[in-house]
Structures are given as structure tokens and as C-alpha cells.
Amino acid sequence: MPNSILVFCEQRDGQLKNVGLEALGEAHRLGTSSGVAICACIIGSDVASSANDLSAYGASRVYVAENASLAHYSAELYATILSDLAARLQPVAICMGATAMGKDIAPRLAAKLKTALVQDCVSLKMEEDCSLVATRPMYGGKLMAIVKPVSLALQVVTIRQNVFPALELKPNTSIPIEYLALPTTRTRSVAKVREVQQTVGGKRELTEAPIIVSGGRGLKGPENFKLVEELANALGGAVGASRAAVDAGWKPHSYQVGLTGKTVSPQCYVACGISGAIQHQAGMSSARVIVAINSNPAAPIFKLATYGIVGNLFDILPVLTEEVKKLRKKCA
Amino acid sequence: MKQVPATESKLTIVADGNDIDRSNLSFIVNPYDEFAVEEALQIKERLGAGEVTVLSMRQHESQKPEEALRTCLAMGADKAILLDGPAFHGGDSFTTATALTSAIQRLPFDLLLFGKQAVDDDGGTVGIQVAELLGIPHVAVVNKLEVHPVSRAVVAHRQVEDGIEVVEASFPVVITCQKGLNEPRYPSLPGIMKAKQKPLNTWTCEDIGIDPGRLGASGAKLKTLRVEPPPTRLTGRILDGDTSTAVKELVRILHEEEKLI
Ligand SMILES: Cc1cc2nc3c(=O)[nH]c(=O)nc-3n(C[C@H](O)[C@H](O)[C@H](O)COP(=O)(O)OP(=O)(O)OC[C@H]3O[C@@H](n4cnc5c(N)ncnc54)[C@H](O)[C@@H]3O)c2cc1C
Numbered sequence: 001m002p003n004s005i006l007v008f009c010e011q012r013d014g015q016l017k018n019v020g021l022e023a024l025g026e027a028h029r030l031g032t033s034s035g036v037a038i039c040a041c042i043i044g045s046d047v048a049s050s051a052n053d054l055s056a057y058g059a060s061r062v063y064v065a066e067n068a069s070l071a072h073y074s075a076e077l078y079a080t081i082l083s084d085l086a087a088r089l090q091p092v093a094i095c096m097g098a099t100a101m102g103k104d105i106a107p108r109l110a111a112k113l114k115t116a117l118v119q120d121c122v123s124l125k126m127e128e129d130c131s132l133v134a135t136r137p138m139y140g141g142k143l144m145a146i147v148k149p150v151s152l153a154l155q156v157v158t159i160r161q162n163v164f165p166a167l168e169l170k171p172n173t174s175i176p177i178e179y180l181a182l183p184t185t186r187t188r189s190v191a192k193v194r195e196v197q198q199t200v201g202g203k204r205e206l207t208e209a210p211i212i213v214s215g216g217r218g219l220k221g222p223e224n225f226k227l228v229e230e231l232a233n234a235l236g237g238a239v240g241a242s243r244a245a246v247d248a249g250w251k252p253h254s255y256q257v258g259l260t261g262k263t264v265s266p267q268c269y270v271a272c273g274i275s276g277a278i279q280h281q282a283g284m285s286s287a288r289v290i291v292a293i294n295s296n297p298a299a300p301i302f303k304l305a306t307y308g309i310v311g312n313l314f315d316i317l318p319v320l321t322e323e324v325k326k327l328r329k330k331c332a
Numbered sequence: 333m334k335q336v337p338a339t340e341s342k343l344t345i346v347a348d349g350n351d352i353d354r355s356n357l358s359f360i361v362n363p364y365d366e367f368a369v370e371e372a373l374q375i376k377e378r379l380g381a382g383e384v385t386v387l388s389m390r391q392h393e394s395q396k397p398e399e400a401l402r403t404c405l406a407m408g409a410d411k412a413i414l415l416d417g418p419a420f421h422g423g424d425s426f427t428t429a430t431a432l433t434s435a436i437q438r439l440p441f442d443l444l445l446f447g448k449q450a451v452d453d454d455g456g457t458v459g460i461q462v463a464e465l466l467g468i469p470h471v472a473v474v475n476k477l478e479v480h481p482v483s484r485a486v487v488a489h490r491q492v493e494d495g496i497e498v499v500e501a502s503f504p505v506v507i508t509c510q511k512g513l514n515e516p517r518y519p520s521l522p523g524i525m526k527a528k529q530k531p532l533n534t535w536t537c538e539d540i541g542i543d544p545g546r547l548g549a550s551g552a553k554l555k556t557l558r559v560e561p562p563p564t565r566l567t568g569r570i571l572d573g574d575t576s577t578a579v580k581e582l583v584r585i586l587h588e589e590e591k592l593i
């Protein structure tokens with residue numbers, strides 16, 4: 001189908017990731033004006049049951065690669081499945097989330113197909129000739145680059161999470177679903193995932209959370225992170241940390257937001273006792289709403305913040321958590 | 333190893349609007365590549381065998397990768413190779429991966445260590461593409477690495493959204509390095525002195541036997557139409573008054589105006 005966009009919808013443990021649905025939504029939005037079909041692909045060991053659901057998010061056709069051997073992610077295998085499918089469909093673009101998995105598959109896939117790759121897009125536009133013009137942050141978000149493929153060829157893009165809205169259409173249970181045969185040529189040595197150790201245990205993962213409350217050196221010690229955690233719980237969000245807090249050993253590195261940590265793009269980011277160094281901004285400047293709580297009115301975080309409270313976080317956070325809880329109760 | 337503008341740099345855009353002005357910038361070893369160099373040195377020290385070669389490609393005329401390569405030699409690397417010449421300028425991740433691959437094919441290796449991303453283009457792409465072009469496995473964004481020389485294999489931990497993937501792969505393998513892997517050392521004074529005597533060879537595209545048409549701007553798959561500053565945020569509002577007033581106002585805004593709660 002030359003007139004199609006192929007979207008890889010990532011799942012882990014049978015759970016579809018939001019970002020795959022966001023990619024479908026964006027592909028649908030790009031495609032409707034030019035009559036492009038939206039082909040979704042899911043890969044894993046027990047995934048077929050989600051195939052029908054994808055119609056509600058904009059898919060017009062679903063390809064399923066299901067096999068026990070796909071239970072654990074494999075870059076080589078997943079990229080081969082997608083490149084074989086792309087060779088057949090000849091889509092105008094392949095789109096997936098800029099997740100740990102997506103950012104790992106996309107470079108292999110683009111190299112296999114000898115085609116252009118744009119990682120971590122925050123905006124996409126389709127030209128009349130069906131090529132995609134993509135906007136992506138560079139230099140830790142200090143600049144945006146607007147890029148376009150040199151020739152009219154298929155391109156691979158990964159999209160940043162929480163940036164593109166997912167659709168919610170009426171599910172169409174009769175969209176075509178096709179099961180893919182697994183690639184057979186396995187002569188090369190491949191990397192194998194031996195196990196996945198859960199670290200976050202039930203808590204919402206940082207990069208997917210719609211609201212993040214982060215703490216920095218201003219918290220003074222690990223025990224005070226509970227102030228941040230209580231606010232995050234009240235807001236239904238996740239907890240993050242600055243590098244100073246991580247380096248001090250108050251939180252593991254998986255909590256770190258910034259240049260050498262995670263890049264997040266939540267609806268709302270609350271920075272508590274974080275100065276807002278450029279390397280911290282690199283990880284959070286694309287949040288829709290930024291709230292800063294800091295005792296120093298000259299802290300750089302206030303230049304970025306949508307709303308700020310200048311003051312002592314030890315006074316502010318408990319009151320804020322209380323007020324949020326009160327409101328929640330009232331609205332419930 | 334890529335040399336990149338220092339992370340504190342103030343960036344200005346060139347007149348054409350499609351690149352940054354590099355003329356007044358100071359450059360550093362890409363922070364993630366420091367983890368890669370350090371890991372290579374620690375593996376060599378642990379095994380008491382092996383050789384560490386650092387490879388860099390000059391992508392822009394204004395870059396001075398020789399300085400960054402000397403830094404890596406001063407940290408303890410054995411030798412350095414610079415891919416240099418106009419054919420390598422411009423280009424994208426794919427042409428970089430293509431050039432590095434051709435050079436790597438001329439060198440003996442078991443492990444190829446990269447940074448997880450270069451902090452200028454933020455691509456996160458080159459290491460993985462080199463693995464694909466060489467037809468070997470990769471493990472990306474690794475924060476813990478075990479090397480087993482006898483079975484010629486690695487066990488690597490990589491951080492994913494909700495956990496850690498423990499991945500096994502055989503030599504030769506590409507690893508891209510994430511913070512947490514190690515603490516990069518600073519070059520010592522004797523190290524700096526010794527580095528001056530260590531070999532730093534320059535290879536051109538003829539030396540690595542690759543058609544310049546596949547490199548740099550002429551081989552690139554992508555072109556940059558323009559670069560621009562990120563959309564300016566509306567100037568923020570500082571919520572005044574005592575704690576209780578400011579907090580109440582914030583909660584009201586987040587609820588009524590921003591519809592977040
Ligand atoms: C190569 C490189 C990579 C880096 N990567 C990252 C990264 O990924 N993420 C990251 O975060 N940083 C990173 N950094 C570090 C960064 O430069 C800063 O050092 C770090 O972000 C500072 O953390 P902080 O804001 O918690 O601490 P500080 O800068 O010390 O700020 C603490 C803030 O708390 C405020 N405060 C103190 N007491 C109170 C109180 N009682 N109430 C309210 N406010 C209070 C202070 O006014 C201050 O603004 C990197 C640096 C380099 C060089």
C-alpha cells in the first residue's frame with residue numbers, strides 16, 4: 001500500500017503504550033487530508049487481543065506478529081519484522097514512540113531500509129508530495145530543527161510522548177487483521193533479553209505520567225522527598241528528581257530528569273527546590289505547564305515557569321497537597 | 333567519540349538559518365562518550381589485556397576533534413584515529429554511521445563503545461546504526477556492563493521505562509553508554525604528558541576506501557530546512573501573597589484555567 005503510514009504500536013506485557021496510540025492519532029491526522037491508510041503493527045507474545053482496539057485510535061488495518069519467542073523485546077527481530085513489512089507495504093512513513101524501545105528499533109530499521117530517520121519529533125507536517133517535515137529539539141531543547149528528507153523516500157520517525165493527542169473514535173470491529181510470519185533467516189548473532197527487572201513496581205512511569213512533581217537539592221535530605229511524593233499522589237502524578245538530588249543518593253538515577261536523565265513532556269511539571277539549570281531544563285522544558293516553587297526569586301526556573309511561588313517549600317508543599325486533596329474530594 | 337559544544341554554550345543561528353554558529357564555541361568530549369572511554373579503560377585494566385582505540389570524525393570545519401582525542405589519550409587510551417577531510421562535513425547520523433563503519437572495518441575489535449547520544453544533535457542513532465551496518469548485535473543505553481572474555485560475551489543492563497532489561501550478546505557487539513555506568517576519570521598530569529607521544533593518525537575517505545558521494549552533505553538522507561529557538565513561553569506569573577493565598581490561587585488556576593486537576 002504505497003499510500004499508507006505504518007505505525008508500530010509498542011506494548012509491554014500485553015499493555016499497549018499510550019505513545020503508540022498517540023502516533024496512530026497523528027498518522028490519522030496527517031493522513032486524512034491526503035487519503036493515506038493507517039496501518040498499525042503490534043509485536044509480542046500475547047498481543048492479538050488488542051488488535052481490534054486499535055481501530056478506535058485511527059488504525060484502518062492491523063498487522064500482528066505474535067509468537068512466544070517475541071515475549072522479550074529483541075531489537076534485531078522487531079526491526080526485521082518491521083522492515084519486511086515496510087518492504088511489502090512501501091508506506092510513506094513509519095512512525096513509533098520515542099521510547100526506550102522505539103529509539104532502539106528506529107535506527108536499525110532506518111539503516112536496514114537505507115532511509116532517513118528523525119528521532120523525538122514534536123511536530124509533523126505532510127507536504128503535498130507526501131514527504132514529512134518534522135520538528136525536533138536539539139542541543140537539549142535549546143534549539144528546534146526543522147528537517148525534511150532529501151529524496152522522496154520512506155522515512156522513519158519517532159515521536160515524543162505526551163505531545164500528540166490520541167484519537168478516540170468509535171471502534172470498528174471489522175478492520176482487516178493480518179498475522180505476519182516470523183522472519184526465518186537468523187544467521188546473525190543477536191542480543192537476547194534474559195530478564196526484565198521491574199524497578200518502578202506499579203508506580204506510573206515518569207515519561208508517561210501526565211503530571212510530574214520533581215524535587216531538588218532544596219529538599220535538603222532524602223527524608224523530605226515524602227513532601228514531593230505526597231503532592232504527586234494527590235495530583236495523580238509521578239515523582240522526579242534533579243541531578244543534585246540523584247547524585248546525593250536521595251533517589252535512584254531512574255528518577256533523574258534532564259540532559260543526563262530522562263526527557264519528559266508532561267501536561268504539568270512541578271519543580272520543588274530545583275534551580276532550573278540548563279541541563280535540567282533540557283529534560284523538562286517542553287512540559288505544557290511548569291510550576292516552580294523556590295525560595296530564590298532569581299532562580300532560573302522562574303524564567304521558564306508558567307506559574308511560580310517564591311517561598312519556602314517546607315511551608316508551601318504541605319498546604320498545596322492539602323488544598324489539592326480538598327479540591328479532589330469536592331469534585332469526586 | 334564526538335566533540336560537541338560545551339553544554340553551557342549560548343547558541344546563535346547562522347545567517348542562512350539552518351545551522352548554529354560554531355566560530356566562538358568551546359568544545360568538549362561528548363559527556364556520554366566519556367562514559368564509553370572510561371568503560372573501555374576499566375575493561376582493559378580488569379582484564380590486563382587489550383587495546384583501546386578512540387575514533388572520531390570531524391563533521392564541521394570548526395570542530396577540533398584532535399583536542400578531544402588528546403584528552404581521551406590522556407585518560408589512558410592507546411591510540412587515536414581522526415577521520416578528516418571535506419567529504420565528511422555536513423551529513424546526518426546515517427552518513428556518520430557509514431563513515432565510522434568503513435573505518436571500523438579496518439580495525440580489529442571485540443567491543444565497540446559509543447555514547448548513548450551526542451548532546452548536540454541529540455540523535456541517539458549512530459552507535460545502533462553502526463551495529464546494523466556491521467551486522468552485529470547492539471545493546472543501547474547501558475548503565476551496567478559485564479564482559480566475559482572466555483565466552484566472548486557481555487551481559488548488559490539497560491534502563492527502560494518500567495524496569496531494567498538484562499541483555500546478553502556475543503562479541504563483537506556495540507554498546508551505547510548511559511550515565512551510571514562509571515565515573516569518568518580526569519586526565520592526570522603524567523597522562524597528559526604521555527598522550528603527546530601516543531599515535532594520533534588521520535584517515536581520509538580514500539584511506540577507508542569509501543566513495544565521498546556516500547558521505548557528508550551529498551550522502552545525507554535528511555536536510556535541515558532551518559533551526560529556530562524553541563517557542564517562547566508566555567512570561568510566567570508569580571503568585572503573590574502569603575503561602576495560603578498563593579497556594580489557593582495556584583490550585584484554582586490548575587483546576588479552572590488549566591483543567592489539570
Ligand atoms: C554534563 C552535565 C549534565 C547534567 N545533567 C543534568 C541532568 O540530567 N539533570 C539535572 O537536573 N541536572 C543536570 N546537571 C546538573 C545541573 O547543572 C545542576 O547542577 C542541577 O540540576 C542542580 O540541581 P538542583 O536544582 O536540585 O540544585 P541547586 O542548583 O543547588 O538548586 C537548589 C534550589 O533549591 C532552592 N531552595 C533551597 N532551599 C529551599 C527551600 N527551603 N524552599 C524552596 N526552595 C529552596 C534554591 O533556591 C535553589 O534554587 C548536569 C550538569 C552537567 C555539567
Ligand SMILES: Nc1ncnc2c1ncn2[C@@H]1O[C@H](COP(=O)(O)O)[C@@H](O)[C@H]1O
Nearest residue numbers: 333334389446447449450455456457458
Ligand atoms: N562525528 C563522530 N565521530 C565519532 N563518533 C561519533 C560521531 N558522531 C556520533 N558519534 C558517536 O555516536 C554516538 C551517538 O551519536 P548521535 O547518534 O549523533 O546522538 C556518540 O555518543 C558518539 O559515540
